Amino acid sequence: MTLKLRSIEFSLPDWPDKAFNGIREAEKRLADIAGSAGKGSTRFQDTCSRIGRAASQGESAILANINDPIEIRALTYLLSVPAENHAPIMLTERIIKRMEEIKSPMSRLSLMQLVRAFFFRFDNLVSPLGLQTLIALIKDQLRTLNRGAQGGLSTYASSSSLLFSETGPAKLAEKAQREAIDLDVLFKRLSLTGLGESRYLTLARCQYYLRTLETIPINQSHSILSEICKKEVFTTPLDESRLVGHGVLEIIIDRSKGSVIHTDWRNAILAIAGDPRVPKSAENYQRWWSLLGEERVALMRGWLSRFDLKLFLSILEQSAKDSGERDMERMFAPRKKFMEGLLEEGVIVESRLFLSTYATRYLKQRYKKEDLPAYARVRSSRTSMIYLNIKNKVYLVEGSHSFPIKIFNKLAPESRLPNYNIDEVTDEQLRNGEMERFHRTYGLNGCLSQTHRDLIWQNSVLQFMKSNGVLIRAAKVIRQESYRAYKEKFGSN
Incomplete structure (x- = not known):
């Protein structure tokens, strides 16, 4: 005998966002606990202090103080946090090779700290000649992860060719634009959302702005113009000699050449660099217009x-x-x-x-x-x-x-x-x-x-x-x- 039950119609309301606050808070506490594991020991703290003191003495002093895995963990920790009580540590080829010699594969904690340092400091982390060596080390270490590994390191391993490169920020910007993905969505997919203030993501955003400026219709209003006029954006270093604002000015002026410039484009130039019709000794002229060339000055x-x-x-x-x-x-x-x-x-x-x-x-x-x-x-x-x-x-x-x-x-x-x-x-x-x-x-x-x-x-x-x-x-x-x-x-x- 089959018992037939009449279906009951009901509806459940959407979960309010605040219902997940407890879960998020628990996740954050777990991440903090995992990230600080082993860092409260006296030995670890003493090791950090010793390497921190060595940082002010240069490469040789640092090399003399990294001889075992706990010192590698202390070094990568110091690289991944703000330098408050010690001189900033700059990696060199010799230091990077020493890290690999002492412990390979690295512990997951040391590797995560090194990856975090790479994103947060990027081109300020290592001497120019050592950047490729650091990238090679990170990629090699990511390849040693177990196939079943999960979390951020696993995501980084599967996307290592995209992320770990001298031109990584530009690659991210290009991918977002090519695939018409919002940059923040791409960051989330790649487990980068917790690195919003990092040098790497800042450069990626700036590269995205520059690429967008190169492709939007000439002399039309666009939301990107309000973004590039934010001081924290246009004063971001683009490379050793130029700021993001220099790249923005070059694109806007060069693309407007031969036409009557749009009001919003002209105002963006004024907001960043000011009027070039000032004494050449003026701070704004020296900072911006002196690097743009006389032809661009004449156009403006x-x-x-x-x-x-x-x-x-x-x-x-x-x-x-x-x-x-x-x-x-x-x-x-x-x-x-x-x-x-x-x-x-x-x-x-x-x-x-x-x-x-x-x-x-x-x-x-x-x-x-x-x-x-x-x-x-x-x-x-x-x-x-x-x-x-x-x-x-x-x-x-x-x-x-x-x-x-x-x-x-x-x-x-x-x-x-x-x-x-x-x-x-x-x-x-x-x-x-x-x-x-x-x-x-x-x-x-x-x-x-x-x-x-x-x-x-x-x-x-x-x-x-x-x-x-x-x-x-x-x-x-x-x-x-x-x-x-x-x-x-x-x-x-």
Whole structure:
């Protein structure tokens, strides 16, 4: 006789994450107990102290103090923990070979400590010539594990060709990107999650950021940009002479060459290296721009000219609105068209902002400090200026608040315009001082100061540029609705 029972429908709720807290805590205690096994003995502590003292005396002293397995265990322990009471121990080929001679295979504890030291210190653990020897030792020791072994060492053994290499961090980054795996997921698979602050994983993350930067669409927003702008990321040493930030800057600048740089890409450069238009003795310039080469510096200066002009025009427009003067508002549109036309013609080599108290306050309300370019201050409540270098042949200064446009075919040696050592000027020094310096040095010819009488000032500047080897078509810098009147009055060029 078969007894049939009616099925009972029921559901179990998902386990809350806190239900596993006890298990996790027990696992951690077990790991701590296992990791500290044998480390509380007086003999072990004395051995650690002795090897720690020998570390300050160099390789020979360390070699003299590692002659048996407990000393190997003490040495690998000291390598795997922060050097608080002794000099940092740097492995050499001779020390590595001595470790292998004394005890092979190593105890699982000594091997785990050595592997941990490899990940945490990586390229800071061993002299350059000894890194390959250390890697060979670790791989050989991992091969001696029993086939049934489990845990981290087993995972490391099965992935030794990927993990234990001079280019291991780069290999991890490449694998994550090639297989479209989140880097943290890959770390977990490889039993690396407890090594988050290690030099090895830090380099892997940085390599991942660099590889991602090389492949994302050019000049588009991307979440990676906010990651690379973190100080702890871009100041990470990449190799003996460069930081991660240098690699980031090279990729962003080189990939943006020949285009108008995206705001987020430009801001990333400013956040890392700052504006290159500062004295070459400045700390930021020495740390970043001096290593990037003049071509990259020139590219950034060009992109910043576009940004400078955008900022200046926004200041000019707001000043006109705030003044309530119809003449200022009327003059804004033709000045905006003229300067934007110069920019689009690609003749602006360099620019520099000189900002009043009003302008500084206006910009700081709208931009983060790190996103603003370098500028000089004007000891004036209202008047701001912009300096434009036109193809290294003509030098122009435009300003707000009844500032006559000024143009020169060369700059006086003591000119304040391109002098980045001068970061503060007065209104008078730019309004009249630049003309006076030019006249004292070169005479009356070769410069022009012109008030903004519509069409007259544009023609005066265009003719001055033409006579100095810079030909700009009037149609590019004069508004369409004014161009017919301009042609009737001055002809076309």
